[in-house]
Amino acid sequence: MNSIPKIIIEKQPWFQSWFDSKYYHQLYCNRDETEAKSFIDALIDELQPTYKSLMLDVGCGAGRHSKYLASKGYNVTGFDLAFSSIREARKFESSSLQFRQHDMRIPFGKNRFDYVFNFFTSFGYFKNATENNQVVSNMSAALKPGGLLLIDYLNVQYTEEHIIAVEEKEIDGVWYHINRWSDDRFIYKRIAIHDVQAARPLEYVEQVAKLRLKDFKELFHSNGLQIVNLYGNYELSKYDSKTSKRLIIAARKK
Numbered sequence: 001m002n003s004i005p006k007i008i009i010e011k012q013p014w015f016q017s018w019f020d021s022k023y024y025h026q027l028y029c030n031r032d033e034t035e036a037k038s039f040i041d042a043l044i045d046e047l048q049p050t051y052k053s054l055m056l057d058v059g060c061g062a063g064r065h066s067k068y069l070a071s072k073g074y075n076v077t078g079f080d081l082a083f084s085s086i087r088e089a090r091k092f093e094s095s096s097l098q099f100r101q102h103d104m105r106i107p108f109g110k111n112r113f114d115y116v117f118n119f120f121t122s123f124g125y126f127k128n129a130t131e132n133n134q135v136v137s138n139m140s141a142a143l144k145p146g147g148l149l150l151i152d153y154l155n156v157q158y159t160e161e162h163i164i165a166v167e168e169k170e171i172d173g174v175w176y177h178i179n180r181w182s183d184d185r186f187i188y189k190r191i192a193i194h195d196v197q198a199a200r201p202l203e204y205v206e207q208v209a210k211l212r213l214k215d216f217k218e219l220f221h222s223n224g225l226q227i228v229n230l231y232g233n234y235e236l237s238k239y240d241s242k243t244s245k246r247l248i249i250a251a252r253k254k
Contacts, residue, residue, distance in 0.1 A: 015125045018204040019061075019082040023193050026171055033064060036119075039234040040068050046229075046236055047148065047250075049074060053114040056142060058104050058135075059122025063089035063097075069117075070097035079108065104135045109142040116143055118151045124209035132209065133219060140223040143253040149225060155232070155239075155247045156210045159187060173197075185210060213241065216249055225251040 018024050049055070053074050057066040060078030062085045070076040079102035080086055089099040102108055105126075116139045126132055139149050160182055167178040177192040189206040211219075213230070220227060228251060231237065232244025239247060 013125075014205055014207065016081060018191075018206065019080075020084050021204070022084075023174065023176075023191075023195075023202070023204075025062075025084065026174065027169070027176055027191070029171075031064070035234060036064050037068050039119075040065060040072070042234065042236045043150070044072060047115070047150075049115060054112065055115045055117065056108070056113045058108075058116060058118045058139060060089065060099065061085045061120075061122070063092060063099060065117065065119050066097060066099070067092050070094065077113075079104075104138065105131055107138050107141060111141075111144050113142050114144055114147050116147070116149045118149075120152055121154050121208060123151060123153065124211050125207065126209070132211070133222065136219045136225070137223045140225050140253055145253055147253050148228075149220075149251045149253070151216070151249050151251075153211065153216075153247045153249070154187070154208065155241065155244045156187070156212050157241055158243065158245055163187075182210065213239075213247060213249075216247075220249075220251050224254045226254055227251045 051073050055069055055074050055076045057063070057069070057076060057078035060066050060080050061082070063078050066076045066078035066089070073096075075096045076098075078089060078097075078099045080089075080099075081101065081103050083101055086099050086101045093099060104123075118139070123135060124132060143149060163180050163182070165180055167180075169176045169178070173196065175194040177194075179190040181188050186207040186209055191204045191206070193202045193204075217227065227249055230239035230250075231246070231248040232239035233246050233248075236248070237244070
């Protein structure tokens, strides 16, 4: 009888190794560009940023939001920890669009930006509240006085009630077996990868902190930010804790 291959878990923090792997980019290659652009259009209509506003995209990935913001006439900087994402994003750099590799837990400027954006649940990956607080502190510090922070996060209650426990995908001969679950602190996604071209099977476990509105209120209050609006989806409908897919928070630096 064939033995079951041992799953190898990477030693780096999951977000560092997973987001920088070719399998991450393959699994999420079909993210909806049209939805992202419609979201940005709705935000511009809502926020009315002035031409040439200085904007920062924290956790920008390959830059799909940053690129579209820059195309609308704003000066945009995007950063991400994943080198492979930044390498791809830099192909689109211009006089109004720059990318760099950076860890959001390390400060990234003081009183510099009119807007700081954190899109598509690019936050809450860390094991302790201290690191989450440090990131919010860095975001607040990077804003000019009166500047605006917008965080686009999952809505914990809706996500847990609609979780898909088991899923399998095959993409170009690579099989992804996905399990989802939650505990008191995190929502998890385990991704087991079988690629016949790879030397060994791999497994990555995503984890996102179960941060609710009250948690963000505490984080923002302690870092000089005041919530000015809440939205529940990418059409910027009113937020409802039970029915909204997203928790999108706009907060202004005092």
